[in-house]
Each structure stands twice: as C-alpha cells, then as structure tokens.
Amino acid sequence: MTATATRVLVLNSGSSSVKYQLLDMADGRRLAVGLVERIGEENSRLVHTPLATGGEKRETEGAIADHETALKAVAAELSADGLGLDSPQLAAIGHRVVHGGLRFTEPTVIDDAVLKEIERLVPVAPLHNPANITGIRTAQALRPDLPQIAVFDTAFHSTMPEYAARYAIDVETADAHRVRRYGFHGTSHAYVSRRTAALLGQDPAEVNVIVLHLGNGASASAVAGGRCVDTSMGLTPLEGLVMGTRSGDIDPAVTFHLKRVAGMSADEIDELLNKKSGLLGLCGDNDMREIRRRIDEGDERAALAFDIYIHRLKKYIGAYYAVLGRVDAVVFTAGVGENAAPVREAAVAGLEELGLAVDAGLNAVRSDEPRLISPEYARVAVAVVPTDEELEIAQQTYALVSA
Numbered sequence: 001m002t003a004t005a006t007r008v009l010v011l012n013s014g015s016s017s018v019k020y021q022l023l024d025m026a027d028g029r030r031l032a033v034g035l036v037e038r039i040g041e042e043n044s045r046l047v048h049t050p051l052a053t054g055g056e057k058r059e060t061e062g063a064i065a066d067h068e069t070a071l072k073a074v075a076a077e078l079s080a081d082g083l084g085l086d087s088p089q090l091a092a093i094g095h096r097v098v099h100g101g102l103r104f105t106e107p108t109v110i111d112d113a114v115l116k117e118i119e120r121l122v123p124v125a126p127l128h129n130p131a132n133i134t135g136i137r138t139a140q141a142l143r144p145d146l147p148q149i150a151v152f153d154t155a156f157h158s159t160m161p162e163y164a165a166r167y168a169i170d171v172e173t174a175d176a177h178r179v180r181r182y183g184f185h186g187t188s189h190a191y192v193s194r195r196t197a198a199l200l201g202q203d204p205a206e207v208n209v210i211v212l213h214l215g216n217g218a219s220a221s222a223v224a225g226g227r228c229v230d231t232s233m234g235l236t237p238l239e240g241l242v243m244g245t246r247s248g249d250i251d252p253a254v255t256f257h258l259k260r261v262a263g264m265s266a267d268e269i270d271e272l273l274n275k276k277s278g279l280l281g282l283c284g285d286n287d288m289r290e291i292r293r294r295i296d297e298g299d300e301r302a303a304l305a306f307d308i309y310i311h312r313l314k315k316y317i318g319a320y321y322a323v324l325g326r327v328d329a330v331v332f333t334a335g336v337g338e339n340a341a342p343v344r345e346a347a348v349a350g351l352e353e354l355g356l357a358v359d360a361g362l363n364a365v366r367s368d369e370p371r372l373i374s375p376e377y378a379r380v381a382v383a384v385v386p387t388d389e390e391l392e393i394a395q396q397t398y399a400l401v402s403a
C-alpha cells in the first residue's frame with residue numbers, strides 16, 4: 001500500500017445483486033455509491049452515483065450475465081469519474097461476508113485458506129456465502145495485487161457467552177453439524193452501539209445498550225460495555241423478531257407439523273418461514289409505510305400484524321433488560337427503526353417502570369442524524385441512530401491494511 005492509498009471499495013455481493021461504495025478513509029468521505037441488481041436476467045440495472053464529482057446519478061439497463069460482468073461494469077463507471085480500480089489510491093477492497101462461523105471473529109485478510117473456510121461454511125449460510133465468495137473471486141481477478149478483506153456479519157456476536165450461544169439440544173449432534181446461535185447484522189450492531197455511546201458522551205466500555213436493528217430483516221442485541229452478550233438471530237437469520245417476510249421465533253414443532261400434516265417439504269417450509277411469513281404473511285404487506293397507511297384506514301389485518309410485531313419487540317426489550325441488568329440506552333436503527341415513529345412509540349409504551357419513555361415531539365422529528373428521543377427525566381436514553389454498515393466495513397478494512 002502506498003502512503004497515499006486511503007480509498008476503500010466496499011462490496012456487498014448478494015445472489016443477484018452487488019452493492020458498492022467507494023470511501024476515502026482520510027476523511028470518511030463517500031466518493032461513489034451504487035448498485036447492480038437483477039444480475040443474470042435480461043433487465044439487469046446498474047445505478048451509479050458519483051458523489052466525488054457531484055455528478056448526476058447514472059442508470060444503465062440491459063443484460064448483465066454474471067458477477068464478473070457486473071463488477072467490470074462497476075469498474076468502468078468508477079473509471080469514468082477518475083476513480084478506477086487501477087488507482088494507486090485504492091488501499092483495499094472490503095467484502096461483506098455473511099457467515100464467519102466460529103473461526104472468523106475479526107476482519108480477515110483473504111487468502112486461499114480463508115476462502116476455503118468461507119466455502120466450508122456454505123451449509124450454514126446456503127443463501128449468502130456463495131454470493132459473497134463469487135464477489136471475492138471476481139474482485140481478486142480484477143486486482144490480484146490488492147488486499148481483499150472479509151468483514152463478517154457474525155463476528156460482533158462471537159463474544160456471546162456459551163450459555164447464550166448454545167441451543168439446549170444434544171451437544172454431540174449440535175457440534176457435529178455446527179448448530180449454535182451465531183447472530184447476524186453484526187456490523188450494524190457494532191457501529192450503532194458504539195455510535196450510541198458517543199451520542200451519550202461516554203466510552204463504549206462503560207455503557208450497556210439494547211440495539212434494535214429493524215429493517216426488512218430485523219434483530220435485537222444486548223451489548224454490555226461494547227461486547228455483544230446476546231442477539232436474537234441464531235443459526236440463521238430466521239430466529240427472533242417478527243420481520244418483513246420472516247416469522248422470527250416459532251415453536252420448532254410447527255415445522256414437523258407442516259411436514260407431517262400438510263405434507264410440505266423442507267424447502268417449502270424454509271420458503272414459507274423465510275419469504276412468506278412475518279408482516280407479509282400476516283397482512284400481505286411487508287413495508288411498514290404501507291402497513292401504517294392501512295391501519296390509518298381502519299384495516300384490522302394490518303393492525304393485528306403491527307400488534308404482533310410490537311409484542312415480539314417488547315418481549316426482546318424486556319428479555320435483554322434482564323440479561324444486561326442495567327440499561328443505559330435503547331436504540332432504534334435501520335429502515336423501520338430510523339423512520340417509523342409509531343413503531344418506536346409503541347415498542348416502549350408502558351415500560352415507564354423500566355425507566356423507558358419516548359417524547360412525542362422528539363420522536364416525530366425526521367432526521368439523518370443520531371438523536372435522543374427520550375424525555376430528559378427518563379432514566380434510560382431512547383435513541384435513533386442511523387446505521388452505516390458500509391462505513392463500518394470500510395473502517396475495519398482500512399484499520400487492518402494500514403496497521
């Protein structure tokens with residue numbers, strides 16, 4: 001790495017999409033952001049915004065056959081703004097990798113052995129790790145000389161004590177198949193819990209925080225002194241909160257029942273619980289904006305879906321309050337957490353005895369900035385902190401290559 005190399009390209013490769021951001025770590029500035037979607041289809045789309053030049057958003061439609069073609073198209077867009085992947089200012093590429101298993105608890109420089117290990121984790125992350133691997137291989141082919149860093153979604157949760165990470169099932173069976181709770185959204189929980197401590201003007205080591213990451217996927221975590229001690233997602237992202245399309249917690253016997261009584265296959269049940277459940281399954285919509293609109297019109301199904309969503313959320317706030325013993329802040333983040341004031345209000349309603357309250361005026365304010373929404377008298381801070389997983393990945397990547 002040259003002394004002037006301060007840029008990091010962050011890649012988040014999904015099965016049919018690649019999201020990317022180019023950041024300059026000298027000042028944390030975003031130089032370009034973009035997205036390629038519907039890879040492998042006829043109507044793929046690349047949306048690129050060259051923030052560094054202040055240029056207009058550029059959209060290109062047309063077939064993009066695979067990840068390699070997608071990444072080459074991204075490289076061409078970046079080159080057009082003088083930000084190409086061949087730039088000596090590029091220090092590293094940071095890859096979001098969903099599952100790091102037990103082995104990867106820190107950001108890791110990717111070599112052949114690391115890539116093999118990420119491949120070995122495919123059975124526990126069949127939807128995510130293969131796409132991440134494709135993204136890594138493609139980026140390596142484009143810049144074989146550049147450090148490629150993997151930042152794992154599971155890593156922040158690796159500090160969970162064994163009693164929180166283990167399921168109460170036969171130990172030999174669990175260990176033989178790596179069945180345990182790993183947790184996800186870790187990059188977001190790490191960033192938001194740290195940022196909340198800063199908002200309170202305190203050292204992360206001194207504060208206990210409950211983080212509620214409420215996006216289309218949703219998870220809660222209990223963070224004690226900067227370390228995760230429990231989180232709601234488990235072996236896969238299916239466990240825990242009610243999500244846009246996932247059921248969250250469910251009696252596991254529901255799956256046997258559906259197999260035996262409804263004759264459904266494992267894949268069909270997997271699809272039902274991951275893609276057709278949650279808010280979508282309950283009321284036909286998974287977008288909280290639409291659900292609120294329907295509630296305002298008196299729609300009872302939407303109202304029940306909302307109540308089920310809030311009930312689960314409240315149970316996790318209570319559970320993590322008990323796990324932490326003392327709570328300094330409850331913080332809302334991600335699409336729903338950052339934008340849906342009624343969700344925040346309902347989630348802490350009735351929890352005054354726990355020192356939790358929301359100020360209606362502060363809660364109604366729309367802002368992209370981290371902010372407190374609890375009244376001054378409240379014992380526990382309630383906050384909204386916009387998440388920034390890309391910045392966190394870039395920071396972790398840059399810290400590793402500039403060390």
Ligand code: AMP
Nearest residue numbers: 215216286287288289334335336339340
């Ligand atoms: P994410 O996965 O973090 O991108 O969050 C996406 C979800 O955020 C969407 O499915 C919506 O349910 C929710 N969302 C986004 N904007 C708003 C808003 N203004 N009000 C309520 N919910 C929102």
